[in-house]
Amino acid sequence: MQSTISPAQRFAALHLIIDRRSVVERERCAVVCVRILDVNYSELDDFALISLVARHDETALSALYDRYSRLVFSLALRIVGERTLAEEIAADAFVNVWRAASSFAEERGRVVAWLMGITRHRAIDELRRLNVRPEGSAVDLDEAVSAAQSDSIDDLVGVRRQRELVRAALVALPPPQREALQLAYFGGLTQQEIADKTGQPLGTIKTRMRLGLQKLRDELRRLDADFG
Amino acid sequence: MIAKGLDVNIDCQTAQELIPAFLLGVLEADEQTALRDHLRSCATCRAEADSLHAATDLLGLAAPDVGEPASRVKQRMLAAVHETAEPRATVHLSSRPRRAITWRWAAVFASAAVALLLIVGLGSAIMTLQNQMNQQQARLDRLTRIQVALQQFMLNNNIQTVPVTMADAGSSASAALYVSEDKVAMSVTGLPPLEDNSVYQCWWSDPQTGEMAPGSTFKVDENGAGVWVWPIPPGGEYRHMTITQESQPDHPQPAGPVILTVDL
Numbered sequence: 295m296q297s298t299i300s301p302a303q304r305f306a307a308l309h310l311i312i313d314r315r316s317v318v319e320r321e322r323c324a325v326v327c328v329r330i331l332d333v334n335y336s337e338l339d340d341f342a343l344i345s346l347v348a349r350h351d352e353t354a355l356s357a358l359y360d361r362y363s364r365l366v367f368s369l370a371l372r373i374v375g376e377r378t379l380a381e382e383i384a385a386d387a388f389v390n391v392w393r394a395a396s397s398f399a400e401e402r403g404r405v406v407a408w409l410m411g412i413t414r415h416r417a418i419d420e421l422r423r424l425n426v427r428p429e430g431s432a433v434d435l436d437e438a439v440s441a442a443q444s445d446s447i448d449d450l451v452g453v454r455r456q457r458e459l460v461r462a463a464l465v466a467l468p469p470p471q472r473e474a475l476q477l478a479y480f481g482g483l484t485q486q487e488i489a490d491k492t493g494q495p496l497g498t499i500k501t502r503m504r505l506g507l508q509k510l511r512d513e514l515r516r517l518d519a520d521f522g
Numbered sequence: 523m524i525a526k527g528l529d530v531n532i533d534c535q536t537a538q539e540l541i542p543a544f545l546l547g548v549l550e551a552d553e554q555t556a557l558r559d560h561l562r563s564c565a566t567c568r569a570e571a572d573s574l575h576a577a578t579d580l581l582g583l584a585a586p587d588v589g590e591p592a593s594r595v596k597q598r599m600l601a602a603v604h605e606t607a608e609p610r611a612t613v614h615l616s617s618r619p620r621r622a623i624t625w626r627w628a629a630v631f632a633s634a635a636v637a638l639l640l641i642v643g644l645g646s647a648i649m650t651l652q653n654q655m656n657q658q659q660a661r662l663d664r665l666t667r668i669q670v671a672l673q674q675f676m677l678n679n680n681i682q683t684v685p686v687t688m689a690d691a692g693s694s695a696s697a698a699l700y701v702s703e704d705k706v707a708m709s710v711t712g713l714p715p716l717e718d719n720s721v722y723q724c725w726w727s728d729p730q731t732g733e734m735a736p737g738s739t740f741k742v743d744e745n746g747a748g749v750w751v752w753p754i755p756p757g758g759e760y761r762h763m764t765i766t767q768e769s770q771p772d773h774p775q776p777a778g779p780v781i782l783t784v785d786l
Contacts, residue, residue: 352603359599364590365583372585381591385599392603410582415547453583460583478546479581485543503542511577 336360340405348395359388362406365453366413373417373480383420387413406453418482463513471506474499532556537567545571545578671751675700675707684784691767692781695746699784704754706763706786711747713781719770722781726755727762734764739771754786761786 335343335357343361346354366387371380390412398408464472477483477491485503489496532540537560543549544557561568675681684706686697695712713722724737735755742748754760762785767778 352600355603356596356600359596363596364587365585367591367595368588369582369585371588381595381598384591385595385602388599389602389606393606406583407576407579411579414582418547456580457583457587460580463577464581464584475542475546475581476584478543478548479578480585482548484548484550500539500543503546504539507542507545507574507577510581511574514577514580 344391344395344398344405347392348398350392355388355392358391358405362409362453363388365406365457366409369410369413370417373414373482374420379420380417383413383417386416390416406456414479421482459514459517462517463510466513467506467509470494471502471509474502475506475510478503532560534560534564534567537561537564538570541567541571541574542578545574546581668749668751672707672749675702675705675751684786687783687785689780689782691779692765695781697782701754701786704756705751706754707749707751709747709749710742711745713742713746713748715744715746716741716767721768721771723766723768723771723773723776723778724752725764725766725776726760727764729759729761734775735760736774737763739768 335346335353338346338354338357340358340361343354343358347358363384367380367384370383370387371377374380374383387409391409394412398405464475467475473492474488477488478485483491485499486496488494488503489499492499494502537557540549540553540557544554549557561571680702682701684699684701686699688695688697692713694714695710697708697710699709700707716722721739721741723739725734726737727734737755738750738752740748740750762783764776764783765781766776767781768776769778
């Protein structure tokens with residue numbers, strides 16, 4: 295028999311029919327998709343993949359890795375600044391996903407944000423263990439500016455779109471606020487350490503971080519609304 | 523920084539200053555404790571923290587793209603995953619040296635008693651397991667039938683969603699309904715589970731005769747949920763479907779309260 299709707303559409307239909315509220319039903323839905331409907335893992339959404347990973351499905355973990363390893367590796371390398379160590383952190387991040395997938399709660403946020411959090415914590419822990427502070431913790435946003443100018447809105451899909459949104463929002467921040475956020479996020483520096491590093495009063499750093507994060511939130515909301 | 527070792531209550535202004543560092547995971551331990559205490563009791567600051575959380579989570583996306591990691595990373599990750607898999611249960615057998623001849627009969631009786639207990643215990647355990655397996659198998663068979671029916675349903679060209687109107691008797695429930703040319707698929711949650719002979723029943727209204735033709739009966743699971751695929755009765759232009767709750771499954775016409783109605 296020939297299918298007249300795409301696997302993704304079938305999956306969406308299954309989501310709507312079977313999968314209305316319960317997590318158990320969502321897991322069952324993902325299993326149905328790959329085992330009975332023969333839907334390719336790469337077509338499953340993040341939550342379905344996490345549901346399968348929670349059932350110790352290695353193919354689902356592999357698909358999740360293929361989708362996000364580049365992002366995870368980029369973040370790890372940005373934080374620790376050393377390629378081999380970043381690779382180790384990236385591998386560990388996905389092993390942690392394997393172990394903790396069953397505790398992932400959708401209300402805590404999207405899978406990509408969860409994965410970023412796992413990676414960052416692991417990388418910052420490594421920095422602290424090694425007692426290393428990478429030099430120049432500000433992200434090079436030149437690439438972000440050119441990308442934001444050259445890409446059409448239609449090209450900004452999925453993770454790539456989110457990536458450009460975040461970069462565009464960061465570019466829009468006043469440089470001192472951006473620096474404070476980046477030193478904390480990518481360098482793991484406390485507010486006092488940022489004050490020492492930049493030679494600014496602690497109160498100034500606190501204000502910069504607060505205003506910076508508020509503006510980042512507002513800018514992300516605005517860009518998200520503009521780009522639909 | 524807040525003085526260590528003190529039970530400090532912080533005000534909203536201080537909390538707002540600490541929230542960004544808290545969300546970024548770079549707050550000192552004593553400040554974390556004070557902020558957590560404050561957030562537990564202050565809805566305004568908690569809302570501020572929640573609204574900033576998403577922005578913080580996404581900051582990692584600003585890291586410059588450095589391309590794919592080496593292929594060995596995936597191999598290492600999968601190897602580590604294999605290592606974390608739970609080891610299979612192993613049975614350790616140990617042999618004991620033979621005791622003196624004077625203990626032989628005692629050992630024989632003890633062994634017989636243990637063997638008897640084992641047989642009885644094992645028999646009971648096997649029966650319990652068999653019972654559980656039968657229940658699981660029945661559940662699996664039921665789910666498989668539904669899944670196969672859904673699969674066939676979704677191979678249709680035209681699947682449309684149809685609005686469902688919940689009646690007063692079904693106000694605790696929610697339902698979704700999809701229609702193809704000859705079948706409907708319905709998902710329901712929140713319906714009260716029924717006991718004994720009571721069933722939910724589907725009725726098809728024939729606009730020509732005005733009669734209600736009985737359709738499938740069903741029950742919901744312990745959570746009040748269920749998914750079904752039903753054929754639309756042939757030979758009529760059925761445009762209206764009603765679900766009622768009936769005290770028994772063989773009523774020729776609806777007698778119980780209406781749960782929901784659907785205009786196809």
